[in-house]
Amino acid sequence: MSGLRRGSFPSLLALLVVMLVTLAVVYPAPKYWQYVATIGMIQALIGLSIGVVYGTAGMLSLCQVSLAAIGSWTVGYMTAQDHLLGLPWSLAVGAVLAVPVGLLVGLPALRLRGVNLAIVTLGFAVAIYTVGKVGEVPGSTSDYYIVLPRWLNEKGAWFLAVWVSFLGFAAVVILLRRSRWGLSWLAIARSERAAAALGVSVFRAKLTAFGVSAAIAGWAGGMLVATFGSADPGTFSPFQCLSFFVLAVMMGAGFWEGAFALGFFNAVSSALLRQWNISPDVATLLFAIGSIQVLSAGRGGFSGDVRRLIARGRKPEEHVVELRSRSVEGASLTPSRRAQSPEDASGLQIVDLTVRYGAVTALDHVSFSVPSRSIVGLVGPNGAGKSTLVDACTGFIAAYGGSVLVDGAPQEGIPPHRRARVLRRTFQSDRTVGELSPPDYLRISAARDVTRAELGEILDFVGCTATRTRLDRLDVRTRRLLMIGSCLVGRPRVALIDEPAAGLSADESEDLGLRLIDIPDRFGASVLVIEHDMELVRLVCPEVAVLDFGKLIAFDHTADALDDPRVQAAYLGDELASRA
Amino acid sequence: MFAQVLAGLVAGGVYAALAVCLVLMYQMLGVLSFAQSGLGALGACSMLFFQSMGFNAWLSVGAGILVGALIGVVCGWLMARYFTEASVETRSAATVGFLVVSVAVGNRILNGATYSFPDPFGGRSVFIAGQGVPVSTLVEVALAFVLAGGVTIGLNRTFLGAQLRAMSERATTAQLLGVRVSALTVLVWAFACAVSTLALVFVLPTSTTSFPPLAYLIVPATAAALLGLLQNMYLAAAGGLFMGVAESLVLASRFGRYTDAIPFLIVVVVMIYWRRKDVWSEAR
Numbered sequence: 001m002s003g004l005r006r007g008s009f010p011s012l013l014a015l016l017v018v019m020l021v022t023l024a025v026v027y028p029a030p031k032y033w034q035y036v037a038t039i040g041m042i043q044a045l046i047g048l049s050i051g052v053v054y055g056t057a058g059m060l061s062l063c064q065v066s067l068a069a070i071g072s073w074t075v076g077y078m079t080a081q082d083h084l085l086g087l088p089w090s091l092a093v094g095a096v097l098a099v100p101v102g103l104l105v106g107l108p109a110l111r112l113r114g115v116n117l118a119i120v121t122l123g124f125a126v127a128i129y130t131v132g133k134v135g136e137v138p139g140s141t142s143d144y145y146i147v148l149p150r151w152l153n154e155k156g157a158w159f160l161a162v163w164v165s166f167l168g169f170a171a172v173v174i175l176l177r178r179s180r181w182g183l184s185w186l187a188i189a190r191s192e193r194a195a196a197a198l199g200v201s202v203f204r205a206k207l208t209a210f211g212v213s214a215a216i217a218g219w220a221g222g223m224l225v226a227t228f229g230s231a232d233p234g235t236f237s238p239f240q241c242l243s244f245f246v247l248a249v250m251m252g253a254g255f256w257e258g259a260f261a262l263g264f265f266n267a268v269s270s271a272l273l274r275q276w277n278i279s280p281d282v283a284t285l286l287f288a289i290g291s292i293q294v295l296s297a298g299r300g301g302f303s304g305d306v307r308r309l310i311a312r313g314r315k316p317e318e319h320v321v322e323l324r325s326r327s328v329e330g331a332s333l334t335p336s337r338r339a340q341s342p343e344d345a346s347g348l349q350i351v352d353l354t355v356r357y358g359a360v361t362a363l364d365h366v367s368f369s370v371p372s373r374s375i376v377g378l379v380g381p382n383g384a385g386k387s388t389l390v391d392a393c394t395g396f397i398a399a400y401g402g403s404v405l406v407d408g409a410p411q412e413g414i415p416p417h418r419r420a421r422v423l424r425r426t427f428q429s430d431r432t433v434g435e436l437s438p439p440d441y442l443r444i445s446a447a448r449d450v451t452r453a454e455l456g457e458i459l460d461f462v463g464c465t466a467t468r469t470r471l472d473r474l475d476v477r478t479r480r481l482l483m484i485g486s487c488l489v490g491r492p493r494v495a496l497i498d499e500p501a502a503g504l505s506a507d508e509s510e511d512l513g514l515r516l517i518d519i520p521d522r523f524g525a526s527v528l529v530i531e532h533d534m535e536l537v538r539l540v541c542p543e544v545a546v547l548d549f550g551k552l553i554a555f556d557h558t559a560d561a562l563d564d565p566r567v568q569a570a571y572l573g574d575e576l577a578s579r580a
Numbered sequence: 581m582f583a584q585v586l587a588g589l590v591a592g593g594v595y596a597a598l599a600v601c602l603v604l605m606y607q608m609l610g611v612l613s614f615a616q617s618g619l620g621a622l623g624a625c626s627m628l629f630f631q632s633m634g635f636n637a638w639l640s641v642g643a644g645i646l647v648g649a650l651i652g653v654v655c656g657w658l659m660a661r662y663f664t665e666a667s668v669e670t671r672s673a674a675t676v677g678f679l680v681v682s683v684a685v686g687n688r689i690l691n692g693a694t695y696s697f698p699d700p701f702g703g704r705s706v707f708i709a710g711q712g713v714p715v716s717t718l719v720e721v722a723l724a725f726v727l728a729g730g731v732t733i734g735l736n737r738t739f740l741g742a743q744l745r746a747m748s749e750r751a752t753t754a755q756l757l758g759v760r761v762s763a764l765t766v767l768v769w770a771f772a773c774a775v776s777t778l779a780l781v782f783v784l785p786t787s788t789t790s791f792p793p794l795a796y797l798i799v800p801a802t803a804a805a806l807l808g809l810l811q812n813m814y815l816a817a818a819g820g821l822f823m824g825v826a827e828s829l830v831l832a833s834r835f836g837r838y839t840d841a842i843p844f845l846i847v848v849v850v851m852i853y854w855r856r857k858d859v860w861s862e863a864r
Contacts, residue, residue, distance in 0.1 A: 060669055062676070108848060111855045114669040115612040118676075119802050120851055122614070123844030126799050130840040192861040238799075239683055239792050242614075246677050281684040288680035295674045296662030396860065 007440070011174045015256055019167050026163075027156050034159045036271040038227055041162045044263025045220035046244055047253040048166075048173055049213040054245075055254020056177065057209035058189025059109050063121040065244050066128035067105070067214045068221030069140075069236035070098040073132075075222035076231045077139030080146040087149055087226060094222035095215045102214020106207050125238040132233035142230045162223055166263075169216050170256040176212065183444035185209050186433050193396060194431035199420035199447035199490055243284050246291035252301025261302045319466040319474065323511040326539070346372035347526040348393070348423070348494040352402035355388050355550075362388040364550045365402065370494065372407075373520040375527040377541030377558060379534070381571055384547040386530045387428065390496050395419045406493050420447070424492040426483045428499040434472030438464050438482055441471055445486035458485045461515065461522065477508045481515065488519065494526045495519065501533040513539040534562065546570065584828045586713050590783065591800070592824020593720030597779035598801035599808065599816040600727045601772040606810045608735075608748045608768050611659065611671040612802070618682030618795035619655065620776025623648025624784050625689045625791075627698050637698035641781050648777025649770040656769025660762035664751060679795060686791030697784040720782045724820060727775060728813035744768070800827070803843040806850050 026037040050064045071094030078090035085093065108120050135141040152158050176182040184205040187195035192202045225231050234240075247266060252258035269283040294301045299308075348370040355363040363385045370376040380386050392400040395416035404411045406422045433441055439455050446454075459467070462481035464474075471479055480500055487495050497516070501509040513536045519527050531537050537544060537558060544561045546554040548570035554561040561567055598616055605613050613619075627644035635643060655678055663671045701719070705712040735741035746754040747761050755761045780794060800823045807819025823843060831839045 060673065108852055111858050112851055113858075113861050114667075115672045116851055116855060118614070118669075118672060119612070119806065120844075120847055123799055123803070123847040126796060127841035127844040130838055134837040136837075188861075196860075237792070238796060239680075242676055242680050242683075245673075246680050249673060249677075279688065281687050285681055285684040288677045288684065291680075292658070292662075292674050292677040295666070295670050295677070296658075298666075298670070 008174050008178045011256065012171060015167065015170050015174065018257070018260065019163065023160075023163060026159060031155075033271075034156060035227075036267050038159045038162050039224075040263035040267025041159075041166045042220050042223045042227065042263070043244075043266050044166055044259045045169060045216055045223070047248055047251065047259030047262035048169055048256065049217040049220065050244060050248040051253035051255065051259050052173060052176075052185070052216065053209050053213040054248065055252065055258065056182065056189065057185035057206065059206065059209065060114055060118040061105070061109075061121045061210075061213075062118050062238075062241050062245055063105060063125040063128070064213060064217050065236050065241040066125045066238075067098050067102055067217035068224065069128050069132055069231075070101050070214075071095060071218030071221030071223075072225035072231050072236065073137055073139035073221075074218070075139070075225050076141075076144060076146065079226070080144035080230070081139065087146075087152065091219055091222040091226075095219040098214040098218025098221070099211050102210045102217070103207055105214075106210030109206050109210065110203060122238065122241070125241040129233060129237050132231070132236060135233075140231060140233070142232055145229045146226050147229075148226060158227070162227075165219065165223065166260075169219070170259065173212075173216075174256055178440070180444065180447075181205070181208050181212075183433075183436070183440060186435055187444055190433045191427075191431045193416075194427060194433075196396075196416040197394060197420060197425050197427070197431075198445040198486060199417050199424075200444065201415075201417045243287070246288050250287055250291040250294050250301050252294075252303035252305075254300070255303035255307070257306055258301055258303030317466050317469045319464070319469060319478070321475065321477070322463060323507050324463075324514040325507070326510060326514065344371070346407050347374065348528065349405040349408075350389070350393065350402070351405065353389065353392055353404065354401035355385070355392050355397055355399075362550050363392065363400070363547075366547065366550070366552045367402075368545045368552060368555045370526045370528050372493075372526055373524060374543075375516065375520060375529060375541050377537040377544035378528055378530045378547065379532070379537060379544055379562075379567075380547035383549075384570070385550040386547055387498060388550075389547070390425055390498050390530060393496060394423060394425045420490060420492070422493045423496070424487040424490050424494070425496040426487050426498050426500065428502055430476070430479050430483070432471045432479050432483055432486075434470060436471055437466075437468055438471065438474075438485075439467055441482060442486055442489045446489045450489065454489070458489050461485065461488070461518070463511075463515070476503055477512075480504065481512065484515075488523045488525065491523065492525055494528070495523075496528045496530070498530045499532065500529070501531060501536050506535075509533055509536050510539065512536065516540045538562075581829075582709060583711050584832050585825050586708070586711050586717070588825035588828025589721055589821060590714070590717045590824065591827060592821035593717060593724055594779050594783050594797060594820075595800045595804045595823050596724030596817040596820025597720065597727060598776055598797060599804035599820045600724060600731065600813045601775050601779075602801060602805040603808055603810055603813050603816045604731055605768060605772050606805070608744050609659070609671075609765060610668045610748065611663075611675060612668070612810075613675045613678075613772070614672065614798055614802075615655070615675045615678035615682055616772065616776050617780070617797040617801060618679045618686065619651050619773050620648060620778075620780045621791065621794035621797075622682050622686055622689075623651055623773060623777030624697075624780040624794075625686060627781065627784075628689070628695055631698050635698075637700045637702075640698040641700050641778075644781060645774050645777050649774035652770035652773025653766055655773065656766035657762075659769065660765040664761065664765075679798070683792055683795045686795065690791045697781075700781075716782045720779065721821065723778065723782075724817040725814070728817040732813050799847075800824075800843040803847045803850070806847060806854070809854060 026034055046068055053059050053061045074094035074097050075090045078084040079087050105124055109117050112120055131137055132140045148158055152161060184200045187200050188202055188205045196202055247262045251262040253262055270280045273280050273283055351367050353363050353366045378386055391397045393404045411419050442455050442458055462485040464478050484497060500512055517540055519525055529540055541558050544558045545552060546561055546567045553566045554564045601616055605611055623644050626647040627640040630640040630643040663674060701715040704715045743759045744764055747759055747764055751761050804820035804823050805816045808816030827839050827842050830842055
């Protein structure tokens, strides 16, 4: 639980207010409505569980209700059949036992995503249902009856216990969303590569999401069976899994208010329909139609609407974009080339780097180095192997020949998220995590505790004055610069910056160049800039390496290299180059 | 054992036909339709209505298939209207919504009572190696492979197939070339739902009268489609038969009560082996 951050307070306060109002309404209510609210609150817990794994970490898991079955069987076995433990303890054991099962389901998620994961988890749901129906697993039969202990059987006491559970778990989820775990869940949902490039372990992020969601589901399953008295396999059927999934989508269960709404609407609509003698199927039908509508609109469900409404009421944050210009700052900013003696191994050294995709050689024995605290450009026509070089250096391509060294240390055998401690990269396309504010994005990128002063320094460096606005509401230039900031906040020894000027205007590109020039002195990093914008390359890089068809055809002073006939031929073709 | 293999072909044929539909939709429309068995079952259940109006078995089946196709038209229209630009995950998640709708509607049609579904083959059997095999099973198995062959040839040899392949590669570009993407989406959905209805028609007379098990046929059917790696229709059809026979053999063993868990095991093994090199979520 280390790394809990500020900023959770408004959500926690809102949660407390809503829960107190719920308590004030439900506690004095007749027993029937208290029962309805109890069921709703437990369903809201299952919603929280789906919210963690799908709403936050973006993994399409269809088996969260099945994980609740584990808690239910545990409580059934321990409390009713053999009276091994009291109810509160058996609830805790159920939650704990659900975790390894959740992790087991999470393991396939390390390789499977999207619909593939959905298929496996739906298959798991059917398997659990089958096991429940057979009834050989302890606690899975329905031939027992749980009697609540006397202190929980008092009027309203069980509702109070469920109320406290939801309040507690929702608070934990709110705090987790702001912790490094929660931020890493959001990051893998956006892009696993980008998350690893920020130093996030995708393995750990996925398994922690499954583990936390399983614990919540296990607890909820235990409470459900304690409420009903005995286990009915139908409670945890694949159909329930699917119904809860569509409800979670419709309500936007990634946030606590979505999970709360899931429980509230599901329980209340079922109760009302029952009172009016209408089949509860009608509610399921309406929720399913609602979920299709939410998916088609891409709005993030009920919680998304609530948050948009709140955001609309707020005054938009002022974000001033001030572009730096060479005409103002003078030509003295042009970086000087740093000489490196042959025995100096500091910075980035690429030795005989070779990457083959089947019969195609994408990189052919490429060797060059980026001396410590210097900037080198990497240019070449499309398909020359520039991005392959970045992928290999940062570990996203593991099977390469040759060696990549940072300050003399070979990086082979080190996974991308660990290489990110010394060697960081950005991406050609926008891979920022849209849901986060700039400081939160930088915090997750730091992979360590950072002070406000450090965050302020990075935000100042990239020229971002916004601190509360979501990244997906900021302009492209700011997002691109923040991607570079996310790279620098990790204090890497080497930064590989991939096509930072793509999509920027000439003025913005110049501003970017002037900021890039500052990196070596300000952050102590060596920089390799991959770029097509030759004006930017001339401004920023005293030296360039030129790739063509996977081969290094030049590595020289920028002006000399760009005038090299081989380089011109690579860009323009032999005929045009000779005319030029 | 031979008897169990033959018995497995009954379910296997349904899985096979559904699996071919799944592969077709995945390849052409970029959607894994979790609703396929549920929608097909709705179409098949509509036969009860036509039967009650006095239609004979064949006419009821024909009308049921038409209803299945109409359900497909509605779903296809929704997908074309609202999900053209959506990701595969979002589209597939939407079909979970369709599945839930189909189960909710289906539960109201088959509300636990016992129904007698029209059986166009009147329960006739032929004898193979001394074992009676229902004609419907043979037709079902043949249907799966004829479907796999027909669809594969149709996609590769016809103008419509070329348009569908263009659409599957890049819908917006195909649209700019004059391909009517929405109409084709509706057409594929209608075709797949009609075929799914036909597939379920064969099992209904011998099957349960509760709706959810019919909708859950999607699990073994998806497992079968995966055996074809969601690409090859012949392999998917063969995978369906394999699933059916495997289930039948397990059912006869001492693990028989866990038969429904078989697809999960097969799915996990195939998926992890197939995707073992997919370390990252996106190409670059």
